[in-house]
Amino acid sequence: MPAPPDDANSQLATVTAVIDSGDDGVLLEVETEQAYPALNAGRFFMLRRGDDVxxxxxxxxxxFKQRGARLEFLIKVIGAGTHALAEAAVGSEMRLIGPLGNGWPSLVPDKHLVMLAGGIGSAPFYLAIKQLLAEGLSAGSMTLIYGAATRGMLYDLAAFEELGVRVLPTTDDGSLGFRGHVIGCLEEEWQAERIPRDCQLQACGPEPMLIAAERLAAVNELPAWLSLESYMGCGVGICNGCVVPTREDGPLSAWPNAKCCVEGPVFDSRAISLAH
Ligand SMILES: Cc1cc2nc3c(=O)[nH]c(=O)nc-3n(C[C@H](O)[C@H](O)[C@H](O)COP(=O)(O)OP(=O)(O)OC[C@H]3O[C@@H](n4cnc5c(N)ncnc54)[C@H](O)[C@@H]3O)c2cc1C
Ligand code: FES
Structure with a gap:
């Protein structure tokens, strides 16, 4: 049975900064008592306030980012949990369980990488790009297509642009960059031969975007990985709150379901079945 990762633990951290980001987000920075080693991009933590508010x-x-014992999270405020985190005071305690999940896998060599980010789904890409650049992948061999409903939901866009890779913002309302969604932008880039058609995809964002990415990958026979933002209860494989339907003929042995928290959150697009 899939289990939580060996390096996961539960510890109290101190909130060191809470900074507004975009129209409805915050950048939450915490400092943990024990520093984690450099963590793979795409992994996640379960967070709640130490004061139980x-x-x-x-x-x-x-x-989102890691500097030694300082961890940063980019948070879109939508409900009770994210409101409480966004209102945490600097100096207060935060309970962290992690690092959890698998993170992004190794890339297929010599294929241009297209990262498709939808809104707050951009969060796992910052560290991914940094790590790929540090491993020697050239900035020209990857493109981040970062989409949102409107420009105010392109959280910390400047930080992504500062990484030096090509970043293509897209907005549904045309307030910045390409007007439309990330898939439309990729298709336009293919048409203009600015991105090779024989590329590999990584995607994180709302489910309709992931379903569209899954279809695009299937039709064009592209390697693709999807990072899911499923509902979660425990984060460690106990509650079954995060099950994802899998394909019987897919590359994942788990069938008919996988647990997103311990077998994901990143899945090969051929392994899961989102459009159910
Ligand atoms: C592996 C993983 C990584 C994530 N990374 C980030 C991140 O970096 N930044 C970030 O802001 N969020 C991230 N999320 C999503 C985040 O966990 C949820 O937005 C959060 O749990 C909402 O909590 P809440 O109490 O504020 O909202 P709730 O009160 O629980 O819900 C408020 C409303 O939002 C809806 N909702 C809640 N969670 C989700 C969801 N996962 N998908 C769709 N609708 C939802 C509910 O149905 C409800 O309508 C991630 C999720 C996963 C599984
Ligand atoms: S969140 Fe509990 S099993 Fe995945």
Missing amino acids: GPLIPRPFSL
Whole structure:
């Protein structure tokens, strides 16, 4: 049975900064008592306030940035849990369980990488790009297509642009960049031969975007990985709150379901069945 990762633990951290980001987000920075080693991009932590204000069930968040014992999370405020986190005071305690999940897998060599980010789904890509650049992948061999409903939901866009890779913002309302969604932008880039058609995809964002990415990958026979933002209860494989339907003929041995928290959150697009 899939189990939580060996390096996961539960510890109290101190909130060191809470900074507004975009129209409805915050950048939450915490400092942990024990530093974690450099963590793979795409992994996540379960967070809740140490003073028990807000829901007792922690909420999952991708690791956005890491500097030693300082961890940053990019959080879109939508409900009780994220409101409580956004209102945490500097100096207060935060309970962290993690690092959890698998993170992004190794890339297929010599194929351009297209990262498709939808809104707050951009969070796991910052560290991914940094790590790929540090491993020697050239900035020209990857493109981030970062979409949202409107420009105010392109959280910390400047930080992504500063990484030096090509970043293509898209907005549904045309307030910045390409007007439309990330898939439309990729298709336009293919048409203009600015991105090779024979590329590989990584995607994180709302489910309709992931379903569209899954279809695009299937039709064009592209390697693709999807990072899911499923509902989670425990984050460690106990509650079954995060099950994802799998394909019987897919590359994952788990069938008919996988647990997103311990077998994901990143899945090969051929392994899961989102459009159910
Ligand atoms: C692995 C993983 C990584 C994530 N990383 C991030 C991140 O980096 N930043 C970030 O802001 N969020 C991230 N999320 C999503 C985040 O966990 C949820 O937004 C959060 O749990 C909402 O908690 P809440 O108490 O504020 O909302 P709730 O009160 O629980 O819900 C408020 C409303 O939002 C809806 N909702 C809640 N969670 C989700 C969801 N996962 N998908 C769709 N609708 C939902 C509910 O149905 C409800 O309508 C991640 C999720 C996963 C599984
Ligand atoms: S969140 Fe509990 S099993 Fe995955």
